[in-house]
Every structure is written in C-alpha cells, then in structure tokens.
Amino acid sequence: MRVVLQRVSEASVTIENNVKSSIKSGLLLLVGIEDEDHQEEIEWLCRKIINMRIFSDEDDKMNLSLKDIDGEALIISQFTLHASTKKGNRPSFIKAAKPDVAIPLYKAFIKEFEKQLDKKVGTGEFGADMKVSLLNDGPVTIIIDSKEKY
Template structure:
C-alpha cells in the first residue's frame, strides 16, 4: 500500500460538481492499493501517518503530529500511485488491486484511520471522477510505502 501524504491548509474533493468532503488544516492522503496489501499494512500506515511529526511547533520546527494540532484528514483512493512507467509512454496499472479487492481495503483503511485517530475523516468515492483541490502547506509532501518498512 502506498500513500502520498500532503500537509495542507485546506483541501476538498468534488464529485459531479458537488463538494463531497472538505477539511481545514491537516492531511490530504492519497491511497494506492496493491493486491498483496493486508490489514497489517493498513494498521501500520495509519499509525505512521497519524504520528508523523511534520507540523510546525512554536519554534517553527516540524515536531507536531496530526493529533497534536487537532488537524483533519481527507482520504482519497488513487490507483495511479502504482503506475509502472518502465516501458513506453503509456503507464501500466497492472500492480494496482482490482476493485473487488481494493474497495474493501480502501474502506478498511478509512475505518482503521478513524479508529486510531479517534475522529471522523473526509473521503472521496472509490472509482469516481473526482476533482481534488488543495492548498499544500510548505509545501510538504511525503510518500510512504508499507512494503518499505525496514
């Protein structure tokens, strides 16, 4: 499972011209799921993200977590995070999990994140054509892959 974590001042997602979810200061989390991903990947990633200290403290040092700042989170599914660009100019998405596996894992990710975060999060809609708007703060963007834990 791979995520792109963006520290934002605000973010929102629109589907069919209507805002589905919006947040203020916190994280926009783009989630890419592979067929091999498990509940263990989900739990590890959620814990890692929630405790990631990339918000500024009183000395403007990145030392505070999402919980420390009472921030918000917006979680969006994005299969293109597993694009392979080795051959040619058209990406292959063969490593991305098919919807029958990815949808339950995406929903489990949201539930686990809310459980660990102890707060409801905003979401997109799996498979929908979404328009994501964000104001990246910093900018701070971090890529985390659950297969690279060691």
C-alpha cells in the same frame, strides 16, 4: 500500499460538481492499493501517518503530529500511484488492485484511520471521477510505501 501525504491548510474533493468532503488544516492522503496488501499494513500506515511529526511547533520546527494539532484528514483512493512507466509512454496499472480487493481495503484504511485518530475523516468515492483541490502547506509532501517499512 502506497500513500502520498500532503500537509494542507485546506483540501476538498468534488464529484459531479458537488463537494463531497472538505477539510481545513491537516493531511490530504492519496492511497494506492496493491493485490497483496492487507490489514497489518493498514494499521502500520495509519499509526505512522497519524504520529508523523510534520506540523510546526511554536519554534516553527516540524515537531507536531496530526493528533497533536487536532488536525483533519481527507482520504482519496488513487490507483495511479502504482503506475509502471518502465516501457513506452502509456503507464501500466497492472500492480494496482482490482476493485474487488481495493474497495474493502480502502474502506478498512478509512475505518482504521478514524479509529486511531479518534475522529471522522473526509473521503472521496472509489472509482469516481474526482476533482481534488488543496492548498499545500509548506509545501510538505511525503511518500510512504508499506513495502519499505523494514
């Protein structure tokens, strides 16, 4: 599982000209799922992301977590995070999980994130054509891959 997290001042996702979700200060998470991903990775990623100290404290040092600032989160499915660009100019998405595997894991990720953060999060809609808007704060953008946790 691969997650691109962006510290944001605000973010939203629009589907068919309707805003589905929006947040203020917090994290925008783009989540890419592979076939071999499982619940253990979800729990580890959620814990890692929620407790990552990437928000500024009173001394303007990145020393506070999403939980510390009582921040919000917007979680968007993003199969293109597993694009392979080794051959040619057209990316291959062979490593991205198919919907029958990805949808339950995406929903499990959202549920686990809400459980660990102890609040509801904003979401996109799996497989929809989404327009994501954000005001990146910093900018701070970090890529986390569960395969690289050890």
